[in-house]
Amino acid sequence: MTADEELLEELLRIAAAGGSELDLAPDAAAARPRYQAAPLVLIGVDQARVALRAALPRRPRVVLVGRSSAYGGDPWALAEALGAEHVAMLPAAEGWLAERFAERLPSLGHGRVLGVVGGRGGAGASVLATALAVTAKRAGLRTLLVDGDPLGGGLDLVMGWEEIDGLRWPALSQADGRIDATALVGALPNRGGLVVLSWDRGELVGLPPEAMAATMDAGRRACDLVVVDLPRRFDEAAVVALQAADRVYLVVPAELRATAAAGRIAALARVHCTDLALIVRGPTPGRLGARDIAESLHMPLAGTLRPEPALSRSLEKGEAPASKGRGPLAVLCQRLVSELTGTSMAAAA
Structure with missing residues (x-):
């Protein structure tokens, strides 16, 4: 979930290296129908406050992602407010993200x-x-x-x-x-x-x-x-x-x-x-x-x-x-x- 084109380009490259495909949601309204069942959710720091205002439901496997060069605040405060389990700031977290994309996580459920x-x-x-x-x-x-x-x-x-x-x-x-x-x-x-x-x-x-x-x-x-x-x-x-x-x-x-x-x-x-x-x-x-x-x-x-x-x-x-x-x-x-x-x-x- 991001509208940052440079961040998206980086994530698409890392996901491809891990053998995964990304389903893009530019905002909270587009994310909501798919939010609960997705194997992994990445929320760009550019959309974090939007996600908070939209009151998206708490769920596991949520990662707050961003580019270090484009964000100067404290991402952990945003992550805690969102209920995100991890913060991944690029380029430092590229290897960690590639491993997550390669894990083949199952969907959170079909019911x-x-x-x-x-x-x-x-x-x-x-x-x-x-x-x-x-x-x-x-x-x-x-x-x-x-x-x-x-x-x-x-x-x-x-x-x-x-x-x-x-x-x-x-x-x-x-x-x-x-x-x-x-x-x-x-x-x-x-x-x-x-x-x-x-x-x-x-x-x-x-x-x-x-x-x-x-x-x-x-x-x-x-x-x-x-x-x-x-x-x-x-x-x-x-x-x-x-x-x-x-x-x-x-x-x-x-x-x-x-x-x-x-x-x-x-x-x-x-x-x-x-x-x-x-x-x-x-x-x-x-x-x-x-x-x-x-x-x-x-x-x-x-x-x-x-x-x-x-x-x-x-x-x-x-x-x-x-x-x-x-x-x-x-x-x-x-x-x-x-x-x-x-x-x-x-x-x-």
């Missing part, structure tokens, strides 16, 4: 990331996120369900998994850098290919963005699909998850005030994720149509949810939503998972 956020409190985002994860697991996808809302009460309760042993967020809140993906899957509550990272009911701890970035990285590497239940107030950790998401669904009850509140959430989410779609949940007491809501929010309509009285009773019994593969919620989730992953939902029908 897709799906975010869900409520347009207002009680919209049903947590239930939808859980149902998506359950549906993906029923279709044979290795799935990680991440509870990104520290004030949500815990997705393990929605799953009926509160008695299952395994790590919760407080034990991982200090994680940074790279988490061993296999170890993470084994340490969290899991059953049959579905893994859940939830909050507990203990003392509330802060969640650093580095911990969320490390979890997203590990989830992509270990799983086919990562589903994140996002809070409505986007803290730094939530922003990291938003930026990692391939798609985000905004759940909005078919009510006027809920639609107005969702407009604010949508405006904030669009800053960090361009693929944002709407799920409208009934009933519609004021006869406000789903397409009318979508038009007012300038969002594509991904689906609607009819009232499902049996769902509340099932949740109170500790039954995970969509676990039986029947009903409006299950049918919607089957379609959404299929659209995102290209997986046939025949196994979940």
